[in-house]
Amino acid sequence: MTRIIDGKQQANRLREVIGQETLGLQERHGIRPGLAVVMVGNDPASQVYVRNKARQAGEAGIASFEHRLEANVSQQALLALIATLNADPAVHGILVQLPLPASLSEAAVIQAIAPDKDVDGFHPINIGNLATGARAMVPCTPLGCLMLLRQQLGELAGKRALVLGRSNIVGKPMANLLLRDSCTVTVAHSRTHGLAEECRRADILVAAVGRPGLVTGDWIKPGATIIDVGINRIEEQGRSRLAGDVDFTSASQVAGAITPVPGGVGPMTIACLLLNTLQATCHQHRLPFAE
């Protein structure tokens, strides 16, 4: 029978552990982890994300500092704010909500964040460290996917994994994480030939393409574990709903285990942001951190 991987439940459990660790840090060392969230402009979806991040940080005992800037803020002013946050000892993690308005350079902003405080794991130094197997801040969404996979499958070594999508924030770091866990990894994208056959070979399939229902049951190896990262808003019979990149109805007839959308990868992403903030705090204070 197909198992539905409950990301919400796992994220709740992870946040509880983070809350306990945070409390311990305060009691034993007088340290409170701090997360600064910078938002430029007033994109409604970004506002919801930022609000959720701040609320969940607070619930886990992490101090959150919100910085809202006008959409027409200059690059210089934004970089000056990041420099201030880099130097602030109460701030252990810095997150700049993306996308930024077109007038600002995302690359320059990401590179301005101190790598030790880069809780999104997007800084080239963290990307390089992840790729070479060194200690790194790992992007939250792929980290959450890896945790769901380890929880579901235990040992991942030797499994054949297919990552569908090669973005810098999901596909590429996901592939590196699976490689680090000794999977045999294939990365597929819009130019891949024979996509369905590639998918059918995979014991683990991570779909991060942004195409609702692209992966159907006949693309899936019987018993495979399916992680659906896609979050797509679709209109159906006059109603709007969220859909993943995997067609859940047909895929769940074939898969061994599958994440639903919503309630799968999404909740793990924010929990991993809090985990990264805790990790960054421990690292900056030279305290041990158990992954």
Ligand code: NDP
């Ligand atoms: P991007 O648009 O940056 O990347 C999409 C990738 O999918 C690209 O590599 C692209 O290939 C590939 N692709 C697109 N269409 C096809 C196709 N028909 N066949 C094969 N490959 C295809 O997306 P993101 O990685 O940022 O996000 C992917 C999805 O995950 C989105 O739905 C997004 O909303 C969701 N998401 C969810 C998160 C969560 O917390 N659950 C967090 C982040 C994202 P190519 O490179 O050749 O163009």
